Amino acid sequence: MAQSYPVELTAPDIEPYRKGNTGIEFVTSFDSGVPGPHVAINALTHGNEICGAIALDALLKQGVRPVKGKLSFAFVNHAAFGRFDPAKPNDSRFVEEDFNRVWVEERLDGPENTVELRRARELRPFFDSVDLLLDIHSLSTYSEPLMICHGLEKERDFAAQVNFPAYIMCGSGHIVGRRIIEYTPFNDPKNDKVALLVECGQHWAASSGRVAMDTAMHFLRVTGAVDPSVIDRNLSPEAKNPPKAAMWEVTGGITAKTDDFQFAEEYIGMEVIAKAGTPIARDGDETIVTPHDDCLLMMPSYKQGVGTRKLRLCKRIG
Structure with a gap:
């Protein structure tokens, strides 16, 4: 029987970010004008996983800008999130299908037509341009937070530098389809593009909001995309000097x-x-x-x- 959990987080209003500035709804990018990677953070890959949206809302309200390269913030499955109801928080994971399973070229290029596939096709040029991606998720139980990578050496090395949360899990998700982190440009050993997925703890636990921001700060620290003062003011004291994360296959x-x-x-x-x-x-x-x-x-x-x-x-x- 599925378990139920209290909703301790408040979903942010993301409507102010609908227009964005990229031609893709709910995607906002800032270019420093200085050479560097295109760094991006995703929220709402699943519409009921709101901790990442809380973190991005805070960073956008702070006016965070990159000091090198580009920095982008994306609210991914906004259609599913638009249905989020704290009285029925499990019901808005997706609209028609799991957005984190459609990243297969045969489906992206094919004739199928679902809400999630249409959104994936809109976002595909954006993801094609990203060099370093953090995809923020949460979990259905009170599990400890964990970082997930597909398992290539470049991903393990980058995840070890991020070193937050305390567990790094490497390998296939044993799923049908592909997650965003397995989309071909990120899953190519011949380039330097890396995508990581963080599970911040139980979906609506207050702690998951904190873990989302702390993980984003450690990710941005490694990318060098923002001024260190951004990280200092947003990183919680207990996350400032984490022990070495354990790596699992x-x-x-x-x-x-x-x-x-x-x-x-x-x-x-x-x-x-x-x-x-x-x-x-x-x-x-x-x-x-x-x-x-x-x-x-x-x-x-x-x-x-x-x-x-x-x-x-x-x-x-x-």
């Missing part, structure tokens, strides 16, 4: 085969199971066990239904 994913899927315990995510062969779930008549020692359980889902992604399994790197 996503080794597998579990998808429900039946409508009768039950976890062995009420996992929230980031639990580490010491021994291989430990039962962690039951799917109909099948018992699911950990495939290796020290197996981290990432992003458990309590949504029911055949084909639902239930969990990712991870092994520590190094």
